[in-house]
Amino acid sequence: MKRFFLVFVLLLFFSFSCAIEISVEQHLRDADISDDGHFTTRLSDSVSIDSIWFSEETECDDSNVVEICYILSSTCSESSYNVSIEIGSDSGSTWVNFGENWFITFADTSGDVGDSVLPGIHCFYWIMSTDFPDTEGYDWMLLIRVSNPLFADSFSTFDSTLYQINGNDGFVVADSEYFVLTQNTTWRNGRLMTVDTFFCDTLDIKFRFKFIPGWCDVSDDSTGADGISLIFSPLLDPPLSPGGSIGIIGSAGWGIEFDTYNNFCGNPQSDINGNHIAVSIDSVACLFVGTDSVPVSLQQVNIPFDMVDNNWHDARVIVEYPHCRVILDGVTYIDSDFPDLPAPFWAHIGFSASTGDCYSEQVIDNIVVNRLESIDSLNDTTYAPLDSHRPIVSIECPESFVYSAGDSVYLHWTVDDMFWRNDPETLYIDYDTVHLEFVVWDTFAQIEVPSTCGSVFVSVAVRDSFCNWGYDSCSFVVCPKYEAKVECPATNVFVSCEFQTVEFALIDTICHSSIDSVYFTVNIVDFTGDTNSTVLVGPSANVDVSYSGDSIFIMLYGIGFTDGDSVFTTLDSVRDENGCIIVPNGF
Missing domain, CATH: 2.60.40.10 (Immunoglobulins)
Known part of the structure; x- marks a missing residue:
């Protein structure tokens, strides 16, 4: 009994220790306090990627399925992590993220990729033939990143202590479980800022947004207003900056615009149209109307579909200062270095939206903030050949x-x-x-x-x-072989005269070809044994060709006979309409 009791106590202690670590990871509370009073959360357990492998099946099922596997190890088996996967077809010179571009069709990925991945062996399948047909190579490469979860909120239960909320809007719709930044009416604004700060040097931020169409007849290329911005600000409660300022002006930081209204004010760094994404900083490009400031955009990209479409859109912003990548619905629209961005700082992360004379309901959901931590062991990722190319x-x-x-x-x-x-x-x-x-x-x-x-x-x-x-x-x-014969006249029937007409029949029982030309050799042997040979080619004055069903009738004219002559007539060859030269048999 004593031995059993000791084991029980050790197991209980281990389980309790893991529970403490999960609480630290998932709820972002005290870890290391920096000199300036900010805190950073870190994993207290040891995590590693022990092995990565991938291979393509060789089943002959008219598809190319690649099995991707890895082993995630942790000293605490109940800890969960965010796992992202990238693939490259050129030895890692370029990478494509899971769920983007041509890396989008998968099977059995539940619990293997994304948030809340537990330690263990993980395998799933990529349907390569669907996403990337007709390609092959020896130097495919995988990269797996484990992210430190910093913050997540699905708004299923709203904790207002996590945020600073400003504006005349900004609330959670209980039944829908999403956060409303602006209602679908004029002159509304709402902003949501995290109380916690995050050092914005290497961050991976995901969220969803939806624009519910309202009304706009002011701008030709806008169907709503004004759009949503993701903000990085050192201020918990910066001045509200609705309209064309899109929440960035006055933030003392920078942000990403999902802009649905054209606030072009003469400066090329102001809006390019009423449906674009931009990386912008807290600097005034120009004034749109009155004192409505438009921020300087470092890069803007047109979106090829109307974002105000009453559909949820998945946004992802990856910051690896000074690099920034902006992905919308799996498509990368911005992927550049921005040396004019402020140097990394401890940032409150916020979302801002507003309406004016033009309006739409603007909502967000499923916010996830991760810190990228690439595991050292991934640098030795093994190459593997993949092939969806038909010979x-x-x-x-x-x-x-x-x-x-x-x-x-x-x-x-x-x-x-x-x-x-x-x-x-x-x-x-x-x-x-x-x-x-x-x-x-x-x-x-x-x-x-x-x-x-x-x-x-x-x-x-x-x-x-x-x-x-x-x-x-x-x-x-194929050139056909005629099963043909020549019907020769009977012996001792014709009376000798200078010229005689003799009828022959060529029977074509196979291919019903049309005759282009026929070649005969006529040998006449007289009573002395001398032979006179004549070549007749038709159709001509000496050779008449006519058709009746499968039969070809040939009349030879102008053959001179004398008494006692023996006449030998040979059909040498037939050339048909296709150029086939056929030597008939069966004479």
Whole structure:
């Protein structure tokens, strides 16, 4: 019993210790106090990424699925973390964030990416063939970042002690669980500032916003007003700056505009239009109306859709001073260095919005503030090959109207693919109702030309090591072999005269071709044994060609006979309308 009791006490103590650390992480309370009175929160447990691996399946299911795995370790198993993942296709020269650009289609990601990730082995799947088809390479790379959670609020239960709220609006809608900065009416303003401060050198801030359309006929390119700004200010309660000031003027800091009204006032650093994102500082560009100051924008980007659309939009701002990246709905619109930004300082993070004669309801939700902490062990991330590229197959197709049935044809094709290893290919031959398949272990094959009146279709299917299939096909037309005969006149029927007309019949029972030309050789042997040869080519004055169904009737004229002559007539060849030269058989 004593041994059991001792174990129980140790387990209880460990669990209690973890609970204390979770409280510190999630609620952002006392940690290290700096000399200027600000506090910073840090993780008191040890966290690391022990291993990262990713690989592509080789199942032949017409898709390219990449399994991405990592091991998150912590001395406190109940602590949770924010995990972000980036991928690069060029050895890490450029990175794409999870959920952005061509890195957006996933399966089984719950609990593996984003907020509240627990220690353990984590695996999920990226559907590469959907996001990034037709690409391949050996130097794909993953980067995993673990963020220190600093602040989060979904407004499901509102704690007003966390904020300084100003303006004639600014409240939580209980049923909807989001924060209303302005109502959908004229001349409203609202601002939400965190009581806590955050050192704005490396921050990752996420939130959602929605503009519910109201009314505006003042500006041609505005459908509401005035927009929402994310503010970094050393002041908990800076002066309210509604309208074109968009909450930034007077903040003694800087901010990100999601601007829905055009406050252009003559300075190119004022608004470019009524639907843009901007990085702006607390400096007056010019006055829009009266004393309505417009801040200096360091960079502005037009948004290709109307943000005032009654839809939720996901915003993300990543600060790695002096670099700032602004992402909206997974698309990066701003990604630049800004040396004119104020040097990093302890900032209250706020959200501001206002309306004027133009208005819209402007709301925010799901605020998350993280500090980026890239784990040292990630610098040795392993490269892996990935491939969604179909092999490029190119067949050197036989020419049409060159080969006849029974001829041998040499087929050759090329394969262009980074991950093709001379795997077996499939060769398909189709003609009429016949379908043939052959497994081929090289890029050539020899086939016997079939007897057909139509085309011969050749297809080659090639798979690479990741089971991407590439195809090529072509067709060629076969020259038919006539099953034909010459119906010769009976012996001792014709009476000798200077010229005689003799009728022949060429029976075409296969391809119903039209005749371009026929070639006959007529050998006349007299009673002395001498031979006189004549070549007749038709259609001509000596050779008449006519058609009836499958039969071709040929009349030969101008052949001179004498008594006792033996006449040997040979159909040498037929040239059809496609240029095929056929030597008939079966005479």
